Amino acid sequence: VEPVLRVSGLEVTYYTDAGRAKALDNVGFTLNPGEKLGMVGESGSGKSTMALAMMRMIKAPGRIEAGSVVVGGTDLMALDSEGMRKARLSKIAYIPQGAMNSLNPVMRIGAQMMDAVKSHLPRESRGAIEARCRRALQSVDLDPGVFRMHPHELSGGMKQRVCIAIGILLDPQVIIADEPTSALDVVTQRQVMETIDNVKNAINAAVILIGHDMGLMAQFVDKVAVMYAGRLVEFSTVREMFTSPKHPYARALIDSLPNLDNKGVFQGIPGLAPSLLRLPSGCAFHPRCSSVMDACRSVRPEPRVLASGRSVTCHLYDSEG
Numbered sequence: 001v002e003p004v005l006r007v008s009g010l011e012v013t014y015y016t017d018a019g020r021a022k023a024l025d026n027v028g029f030t031l032n033p034g035e036k037l038g039m040v041g042e043s044g045s046g047k048s049t050m051a052l053a054m055m056r057m058i059k060a061p062g063r064i065e066a067g068s069v070v071v072g073g074t075d076l077m078a079l080d081s082e083g084m085r086k087a088r089l090s091k092i093a094y095i096p097q098g099a100m101n102s103l104n105p106v107m108r109i110g111a112q113m114m115d116a117v118k119s120h121l122p123r124e125s126r127g128a129i130e131a132r133c134r135r136a137l138q139s140v141d142l143d144p145g146v147f148r149m150h151p152h153e154l155s156g157g158m159k160q161r162v163c164i165a166i167g168i169l170l171d172p173q174v175i176i177a178d179e180p181t182s183a184l185d186v187v188t189q190r191q192v193m194e195t196i197d198n199v200k201n202a203i204n205a206a207v208i209l210i211g212h213d214m215g216l217m218a219q220f221v222d223k224v225a226v227m228y229a230g231r232l233v234e235f236s237t238v239r240e241m242f243t244s245p246k247h248p249y250a251r252a253l254i255d256s257l258p259n260l261d262n263k264g265v266f267q268g269i270p271g272l273a274p275s276l277l278r279l280p281s282g283c284a285f286h287p288r289c290s291s292v293m294d295a296c297r298s299v300r301p302e303p304r305v306l307a308s309g310r311s312v313t314c315h316l317y318d319s320e321g
């Protein structure tokens with residue numbers, strides 16, 4: 001299978017008054033059509049920056065410094081701004097965190113959906129665009145009557161489905177959803193995840209789910225990417241991640257997962273996430289790492305690709321791969 005998404009060497013820096021912060025550092029991975037990736041990490045680890053960089057929506061003082069994001073053979077980084085505008089939604093769709101709360105309260109759902117794609121479909125009639133929107137509502141299991149409704153008439157879960165419906169209006173090859181289930185109750189979370197699954201299968205897209213709940217992710221994704229301080233520290237299948245996590249941070253995340261007794265609350269791991277403005281020398285994780293070695297304090301580990309495309313960024317594996 002040809003990967004539908006190939007990210008390599010992606011780098012983002014924020015130039016702030018307080019200094020330069022490398023928000024993404026040499027991030028790379030690939031996904032096949034129909035694959036689902038869960039991207040996890042503490043807040044500030046670069047998950048949302050990753051999504052914004054892939055969409056080329058990083059705003060000043062941030063800047064994409066390097067890298068490529070190849071979707072179905074097209075490097076998004078090489079497109080001009082008009083080409084990129086067209087690629088959003090049609091090649092790669094992004095459902096931002098809290099999208100459901102940014103639906104316009106005074107506009108009907110249908111009008112908002114049509115607005116989202118109108119400029120992409122200059123030759124399609126109003127009726128055809130409307131039919132497309134109604135089909136999208138159906139494919140996220142919403143009643144077509146939702147088309148005429150206002151956001152306040154919908155539950156949180158329904159609004160999140162509307163956002164997913166907008167995301168699939170142009171059959172993108174990659175869908176990125178940032179915290180799609182936060183602020184939803186457990187039952188609704190599961191339904192939204194299942195909806196994402198169904199639409200993904202229908203259009204054979206690759207899906208990236210950003211979140212911090214490793215436990216919830218584990219039930220819905222094929223692959224897991226663990227971010228730490230702007231770096232992708234481990235990328236593997238969900239099975240590999242849960243049976244043999246390699247990176248010490250990934251291991252700590254798995255070990256800290258709640259069991260059935262403590263109600264699914266993520267416990268976190270000891271120590272504070274580092275500020276991107278003052279990253280520890282060498283491996284940024286070294287002050288919190290239980291396997292720290294001398295070299296870790298001065299030499300930055302680079303991502304290494306091991307067997308089966310799994311990758312890990314840690315000196316423990318310097319001789320592997």
Ligand code: SF4
Nearest residue numbers: 283286289296314315
């Ligand atoms: Fe720990 Fe060293 Fe690996 Fe960093 S490189 S995670 S400090 S063992």
Ligand code: MG
Nearest residue numbers: 043047048097
């Ligand atoms: Mg975020």
